[in-house]
Amino acid sequence: MVDKTPAPHLFADVLARVHAVCGALAAEGGWPAGIDLSRVVVEPPRDAGHGDMATNAAMVLAKEAKTKPRDLAEAIAAKLRADDLIASVDVAGPGFINLTLKPKAWSDALQTVLGEGESYGRSSLGAAQKVNVEYVSANPTGPMHVGHCRGAVFGDALAGLLTFAGYDVTREYYINDAGAQVDVLARSAYLRYREALGEAIGEIPEGLYPGDYLKPVGQALAAQYGDKLLTMPESAWLPLARGKAIAMMMDEIKGDLAALNIKHDVFFSERSLIESGNNRVAETVDYLRSKGDVYEGRLPPPKGAPVEDYEDREQTLFRATAYGDDVDRPLLKSDGSYTYFASDIAYHRNKFDRGFTDMIDVWGADHGGYIKRVQAAIKAVTAGKAALDVKIVQLVKLLRNGEPVKMSKRSGDFVTLREVVDEVGKDAVRFMMLYRKNDAVLDFDLAKVIEQSRENPVFYVQYGHARGHSVFRNAREVVPDLPEEAPARAAFLANAPVERLTDPAELDLLRRLALYPRIVEAAALAHEPHRxxxxxxxxxxxxxxxxxxxxxxxxxxxxxxxxxxxxKARLALVQGVVSVLASGLAILGVNAPDEMR
Structure with a gap:
């Protein structure tokens, strides 16, 4: 049986050596049993002039070792100097330890890249732990807009990153198909149905969706039902119009996502929580009540800014403050129906029942105030066994040559995702949506993202991959037997004399390649694909x-x-660069072209 466990990368190798030294010192010095080495890290120094790597071992272990950090650092340094991978060790300041590696470490790291190809950097960090990543989850009331686009790309790239880091990831979309907004959608579709039957509907009334995208829904209703809906009361035609509209909107949303090469594993219907034979929302509220987490009471008036769900009345409340929230939260509206929050609790409990203790939700910028209550609810319904990380995706400002882009004619009041993808392409959209931290506002300039210049990051990165392949094509005059396929080429170059790569710029590139596995793991742990x-x-x-x-x-x-x-040695270096560029672009869902014109 072939062992597919990823080989330890260079930073992990050096960290293991530091741990071993600390373990030896602990045994020699009688440190307390079970000393925690998890806080010890090995990372690139902030100043490259201080060496290749730095460790905080002495700073974080000095207390347990009952010695000064500087003295402990000197003891650790003395043992590390005997390591055959390390050229020199310097102790700086109060106890920081800077390491310089022997050149062989970098050439060996390149050999690892060549041997693993695009799997280089793949990690067992996640240990196949199940993770649910819920993203997009746009209301099925119209086509996706450019704001949805950022959340879609971020969530998909995060799922790809976690998969690469060894997690068992489920990509999920929560269909908000049970609220008042889908009844508005149904009435808007019914108006277009009347229009499809030949009625002049005039201006779209206030409160209904005005976009032309609902015309096909009206036409589909007319084709299916003729004029039968006209004679029905609203209570009869509304669920029919709602079902057709939601189905057609979800088909359109899935098509928009497919244009970005985004596919979800699960589409979960909110309506299924209340219409599947047993009311999971009521069941969840009853469960919380049995634990003493639901009570009848009044909320105090909000201080400062008004709270959107505050009502000065006796009502059913979730004891959110017992789980870290700022205020207890209503579960029933004044009309006796459940709040959206109650449905959200039931939904996340359903995730837990499906085996997910690690949940990640990607939300829009306007949902930041909702985080604490949902995290509190998850603690309550899972007895603290599950955790939720919410990643807020900030707004996208759509520009063209620095000027705001006008709204879409088709949608009525926004620019659609599909319009943006059609104009600049999937790769530009995906990369640029990730080339800024998710919680920072993003300026997306349609003109800039198709420029062929260093100022356009997606072009510059893809051009790096294409340039590497151009080097291979030209190199065949000197190395005529250089294979064309990447695995064969990497194997061919595995025996290249990479120790001859001694120029500082070549060594810097080798160091950058060696850093990649650590970047992958750090990005996965932080849930930050922009890294x-x-x-x-x-x-x-x-x-x-x-x-x-x-x-x-x-x-x-x-x-x-x-x-x-x-x-051959330099071609091996180029192959390393090409492999890592292809690997990283694949995580982000971006193509790695062999040629660019």
């Missing part, structure tokens, strides 16, 4: 810079006509 996008841009920048230096300094060119061996 991959930033890393790819830095990697591409260093690669382009080295290529440019070769134009000015011929001895640094990737292809040296009279030296096949150094050419």
């Amino acid at each position: 991959i996008a930033f890393y790819l841009y830095d990697l591409a920048s260093e690669f382009h810079a080295l290529w440019t230096r070769g134009r000015d300094l011929p001895y640094l060119r990737f292809i040296i006509n009279n030296d096949a061996e150094i050419t």
Whole structure:
């Protein structure tokens, strides 16, 4: 049986060596049993002049070791200096330890990249733990707009990142098909149905959806029912119009997502919580009541800004303050129907019942005030066994050459996701939606994202991958047997004399490649896929810079006509860059082209 466990990357290898040294010192010095090494990290130093890696081991262990950090650092450094991977160790300040590795460490790291190809950086960090990532979850009341686009891309890239880091990920979409907004959708569709039958409907009344996108729904209703709905009371035609409209809107939403190459594993209907034979919302509220977490009472008037769900009346409340929220929350409206929050509790309890203790929800910027109450509810319904991380995705400002883009004619009041994808392409949309932290407002300029320049990150990164393949094509004049397929090419270059890569720019590129697995794990732990996008841009920048230096300094060119061996060594470096660029772009759902024109 083949062992598919990822090999430890260089940073993990050095961390293991630091842990071993600390363990040895603990045994020699009689440190308390079970000392926690999880706080010890090995990372790149903030100042590259301080070495290749730095560790905080002495700073975080000094208290348990009952010694000064500086003294402990000197003891750790003394043992690390005997390590065959480490060239030098320096103790700085109150006890920071800076490490410089021997050149062989970097050439060995490149060999690891060549051996693992696009699987390099794949991690067992997640240990197959089940994670539910819920994203998009747009109301099925119309086509997706550019704001939905950012959440869709972020959620999908996060799911891809977690999968690459070893988690068992389920991509989920929550269909909000049980609230008042879908009844408004049904009435809007019914108006278009009357229009499809030939009636002049005039201006769309206030409160209904005005966009032309509902015309096909009206036509479909007319084709299916003829004029029969006209003779029915609203109580009879509304569920028919609602069902047809939701189904057609969800088909359109799935098509919009497919244009971004986004597919969900689960589409969960909110309505199923109350219409599946047993009312899961009522059941969940009863469960919380049995635990003493639901009571009848009054909420105090809100201080400062008004609370949107405050009513000065006796009502059914969830004891959210017992689980970290600022105020208890209503579960029933004045008309006796359940609040949206009550449905949300039941929905997340359903996730837990399906085996998810690790949940991630991607929400829009206007839902930030909703986080604490849902996290409190999850603690209550799972007895603290499940956790929810909510990632807020901020607004997108759509521009063209710096000017705001006008609203879509088809949608009525916003620019649709499909219009943006059709104009600039899936890759530009996906990469640029990730080239900023999710909780920062994003300026998306339709003109800038298709420029072929360094100022356009997606072009610059994809061009790095294409440039690498251009180098391979040109190199066959010097290395005629260089294979075309990546696995065969990597195997061919595995025995290249990579120890000849000694120029500082080449070594910097080797260090950047060695950093990739650590970036993957850090990004996965933080739930921040933008870190991959930033890393790819830095990697591409260093690669382009080295290529440019070769134009000015011929001895640094990737292809040296009279030296096949150094050419092979540099081709191995290029192969490492190409593999990592392809790997990172795949995580983000972006193509890695072999040619760009």
